[in-house]
Amino acid sequence: MKKAKWLCTAAAVLALSVAVAGCGGSDDKKAADSKGGPKGDVMVYTSIYPDIIDKMCKPNVAKAFPDMKVTWFQGGTEKVITKITGEIKANKIGTDVLMVADPSYYLTLQDQGLLLDYVSPNLKDVITDKDKNGAWSSVRVCNMIIAYNSDKLKPEDAPKSWKDLTDPKWKGKIAMPNPMLSGTAYVAVGALADKYGWEYFDQLKANDIRVEEGNSAIQNKLLTGEYAAAMILEENVLKLANTKNEPLKVSYPEDGVIIIPSPIAIFKATKNPEGAKALVDWWLSKDGQQAVVQGWMHSVRGDVEPPKGAPALKTFSDKAIKVNWEKLSKENAQIKEAFRVRVME
Template sequence: MKNTVLAGVLAALLPTAALAGEITVYTAYEEDEAAAFLDLAKQAMPDIEVNMLRLSTGDLAARIIAEKGNPQHDVIWGFAASTIVNPEIADTLEAYTATGVDTIPAAFRDGDNMWFAVTGYMAAFCVNTERVEKLGLDVPKSWADLVDPKYKGEVVMPNPASSGTGYIQVSSILQMKGEEEGWSFLDQLDGNIAQYIKSGSKPCNAAAAGEYAVGASFDMRAIKNIEEGFPMVMVIPAEGAGNELEANALVASSKNKDDARRFLDWTLTPEAVNAYYDWKAIVTVPGGSLPERFRSAGMPEDTNSILYPTDFQAAGKDRDRIISEWQRRYEN
């Protein structure tokens, strides 16, 4: 009897041991979308324990660089392409040709297979319709509108040192206008900014709550807040929306590369791609369609028509210099 019980116990334990696998992913996806994507990944790969650390782009970049000598993660997931090219981060990666990566246009992946991007986001203004009406303001249509003195103290924006959204907003303005004119414009804009907020989503939330008239943020946060019934509209800047790709990559020091590669393969499966289309206006894998709630919030079917042609390599190369200059001018 004892042997029979022992055999039963061992039989129950063996599958667990055989299925053992654990990876850690670092991500800059927003908390709600990261949680939704991770839940799908765990359903698809129940034999892998996937641990996730979610931080804003700037904070996550600082952590990856600080841990460079002893990385604590296996996968980078949904992380700004303009930051992943930083040599201090790129040096921690290993080339991997993920299954299905050839469905992504070459512009959205590294030529040496160090990273690939399946999603992205774009700059958008969150405008509280009740507050602009109360204050007698117009709904701004462009970045140029926001330097009008009538918006003084009514605009909040992400801090580019900590927020990928904030950085791509600043970087795209400098790319649009050139350095000299761009910094001059940002000087004018700074005169109207009530505060710079650490997160890319919080300016939108603050505007939605009626604390300010305009929150410079990104598309998905605006769409979600509109869907939740806040009195606001989403505005895509008339100059073109600065945008960012969200990259995935294999960490060279991973102790469990087989499962890390499986996770990266999963990010390109039809199941994952369908989920991206529920959350993202920029999906680099073709085949999905824009959800109705995106269109009703004002997003055009052809999102390419409103995107500024961002130079991600330049944005990455110039990042430290731009942030240092921005801090010198506006953090006091």
């Protein structure tokens, strides 16, 4: 992969991340204070869920940077990408730091020369995907899995693989998030199309799979029993099972979990490079990664335990579906159109 070396072996993928925020900022001379921490404003665009931002990101970041104002813009990955695309065209990028789910988008930005090379002192501790020059680094690991309601299905009856979702017994009872809106769903579509061919999605369409706006809508309908099983992010299930004692369970597909090492990056257009670099340093530190785990995602470091209720990534990463990030970066429109025609029409 040009410009970026992605560790494609699933065993190398072990991670997690968390999102931060900021508000595009202060002058460089105001950002650094030799007698204290970074100052000024930092804007972060992120796809991290709003409740995780409020409960985990904001308090941890405020504690780490008491003299810096960090502001957030939150939206699904595709919503954030649409916003940034408009800002790039207007030559007025409004964010300093980017933390969205789809790793392939960072390759697109890197090809456009928009990312700042910054080798954080903590980059050496990141064991998942990262750019050798520091243009981006994975900061959280999200896993696309199959979930089911244990009040409605016994574990032995739940789908065990992605192929199981094509079984006629699940007709009209399965769902997935919309890849036009969800970055992780887009990655899942590209990975499964490469593994099984587009015929797989023809089979899902024939099985009357429902396409929901996002992971949150799916989790709610799993709880009501409208869906028997669904493609969804692991973090959604872990959060509900552990904080609200809901009966959702994770089935780690035998034909491979889709592991998504979501990155963090700084735009060259940042008005507060010192503040942005300090944020990257913190999120890649052990403290920052422990905060990521609080958000029910996996760490990108090897010295941080997985989120509560989840096995270590190494227990299933060797069988993970390999993802062609370069292809996802270059063929975004074609992949989405192929999905739309096959599944959504």
